[in-house]
Amino acid sequence: MFDRLLYRGPSLEVLHEEYAKKGRLDERAPLIAVHEIRIEAPVERVWKLLSDPAGWGLLDPAIRDIRLDSTVAVDAGFTWKNGMARIKSRFAVIQPRREITWTGVSAGAHAVHRHLLEETADGATQVRTEESMGGPLLVLFFNNAKLQATLEKWLAGLKRAAEA
Structure with a gap:
């Protein structure tokens, strides 16, 4: 438990x-x-929905104040708020129709957030999202259940918007 409490992980650049x-x-x-x-x-x-950060608030009302440094491209930075957290992020992978991944930092916590898209044989889309977060003292105010609920809410919003 002590290791989890003080976990720093790799630098944001690594x-x-x-x-x-x-x-x-x-x-x-x-x-x-x-x-x-x-x-x-x-x-x-x-x-189109995932690669348009300016519209993420339509997927989840807690997401707001999105500011892109440039276009959605590998290594392009952006800042945003998710609830009370101000997050500074950078796109790591942009593979149209296949994957969008970014890294981010907020209050000393570092995250990797991946989205993998797969077109199904009947024309639907299977989306997998996965995220890891680490940082000193993070587990005192955030846990796996909250992170899981956040991902479920995010994909439910994506589903609603895409199917509308």
């Missing part, structure tokens, strides 16, 4: 370059969650 860009989460991070959902919409529509 997390970005050696983990996120290579399709990896921080497997040693104290918080890891995964969620999948089937969306009855074409992968193009789902991709």
Whole structure:
């Protein structure tokens, strides 16, 4: 438990370059969650929603104040709020219709958040999201159940918007 409490993990730069860009989460991070959902919409529509950070508030009203440094591209930065947390992020993987991944930092916690899209044979989209978070004292105010609930809420919002 003490190790989880004080876990710092890799630097944000290493997390970005050696983990996120290579399709990896921080497997040693104290918080890891995964969620999948089937969306009855074409992968193009789902991709359009995920690759438009300015519209993320439509997926989850807790997300707001999104500011992109440039376009959605590998290594492009953006800042945003999720609830009370101000997050500074950077895109690590942009593979249209297949994957969008970013890293982020908020209050000393480092995260990798991946989204994998797969077109199904019948024209729907299977979306898998996975996230790892680590940082000193993080487990005092956030836990796996909360992270899991956040991912479930996020994908439910994506599903609602894509199927509308």
